[in-house]
Amino acid sequence: GAGVSQSPSNKVTEKGKDVELRCDPISGHTALYWYRQRLGQGLEFLIYFQGNSAPDKSGLPSDRFSAERTGESVSTLTIQRTQQEDSAVYLCASSLEVRRAEQYFGPGTRLTVT
Amino acid sequence: AQSVTQPDIHITVSEGASLELRCNYSYGATPYLFWYVQSPGQGLQLLLKYFSGDTLVQGIKGFEAEFKRSQSSFNLRKPSVHWSDAAEYFCAVVTNNAGNMLTFGGGTRLMVKP
Numbered sequence: 391g392a393g394v395s396q397s398p399s400n401k402v403t404e405k406g407k408d409v410e411l412r413c414d415p416i417s418g419h420t421a422l423y424w425y426r427q428r429l430g431q432g433l434e435f436l437i438y439f440q441g442n443s444a445p446d447k448s449g450l451p452s453d454r455f456s457a458e459r460t461g462e463s464v465s466t467l468t469i470q471r472t473q474q475e476d477s478a479v480y481l482c483a484s485s486l487e488v489r490r491a492e493q494y495f496g497p498g499t500r501l502t503v504t
Numbered sequence: 505a506q507s508v509t510q511p512d513i514h515i516t517v518s519e520g521a522s523l524e525l526r527c528n529y530s531y532g533a534t535p536y537l538f539w540y541v542q543s544p545g546q547g548l549q550l551l552l553k554y555f556s557g558d559t560l561v562q563g564i565k566g567f568e569a570e571f572k573r574s575q576s577s578f579n580l581r582k583p584s585v586h587w588s589d590a591a592e593y594f595c596a597v598v599t600n601n602a603g604n605m606l607t608f609g610g611g612t613r614l615m616v617k618p
Contacts, residue, residue, distance in 0.1 A: 394547070423605060433594065433608040446603045481547060483606075491536045491555070491604045495548040 392416070394496035396482050402502045403472055411467040411499045415484030422465050423485070423493060424457060428478040436480075439465060440488050472503045506531045506599040510609035517585050518617045525580040525612050527595030536598040537578040538606065539569055543591045551593075554578060565589070590616045 395414045403409050415422050424436040435449040439459040450456070454473075459465040469476055479500050483493035507530045517523055529535055536555050540548040552563025559571040569580045578595060592613045596606040 421604070425606075432610045433596075433606075435605040435607070438603050438605055440603075446605070449605070483548075485604070488604050491598045492538075492550060492553060493604075493606060494550065495540070497545075497547040 394482055394484050394494055396480075396496040396499050398499060399497065400500045400502075402504060405474060405503055406471055408468065408470045409472055409501065411469075411480050411501070413465045413467070413482030413484075413496060415463065415465070415482070416494055417463075419484035419486050419494075420462060421485040421488040421493075422459060423483040424465070424467050425481045425483065426451075426478045427481060427498070428475075433481065436467070438488075469501075472501075474503045477501055477503045506597060506607055508595055508597050508607055508609035510593075510595055510612050512612050513610070514613045514615065516615040516617060519587050520584050523580075523582045523585045523589070523614070525593050525595075525614070527578045527580065527609055528576050529578065529595075529597045530576065531597055531599065536604075537569075537571060538596045538598075539563065539567070539578075539580050540594045540596060540608075541565075541591045542594065542611075548594065551580070585614075585616055587616045587618065590614055 397412045422439040425433045427433045442459050454470045457467045479498040481498045483495045485493045509528045538553045539551040554571045592611045594611045595609040598604045599607045
């Protein structure tokens with residue numbers, strides 16, 4: 391696959407449950423970004439990785455949100471004790487390196503918290 | 505704080521007509537600017553980018569954009585719109601040279617009349 395892939399494409403969960411969202415970046419891309427797109431609102435930055443480290447976690451909305459990346463490849467965004475306001479499309483993007491600002495986006499995961 | 509404004513939430517044009525989508529940014533340094541398009545249920549696709557140099561940049565699908573520093577604008581144009589251009593368009597700026605995360609405008613939804 392040439393592009394960024396994300397799974398699942400859709401996730402419906404009950405309030406209070408934990409969810410994991412996965413992102414597979416373009417092979418060889420060292421930088422990886424997570425964004426959130428809530429209905430009726432714009433896209434907001436959550437976190438980025440340079441390699442396996444996350445220098446900037448300032449966008450994470452609460453301590454219920456965490457993310458990790460392993461092998462400079464796959465990343466997982468975890469939301470604990472989901473709330474209804476977490477319902478959104480979560481988009482992942484990758485870039486060849488952080489200095490190269492062009493980011494390529496995956497199709498997103500639509501999360502619905504009931 | 506850096507910000508990106510897209511003044512038009514919705515725009516409707518007739519097929520074959522010209523198009524201009526507005527984008528204004530607030531950013532102290534020389535910005536990196538982008539336009540992305542999002543079709544329904546899809547991720548974001550990069551249309552074009554401006555880093556430096558020639559202020560008129562060409563992108564994919566016949567789109568172009570012009571960077572005007574004096575007006576803090578980066579408007580997207582297309583001379584003749586096709587029905588398949590109906591989508592949501594996002595202007596974005598890189599706001600942090602360390603992490604190069606994107607700050608997005610609120611988006612403009614384009615509808616195309618036959």
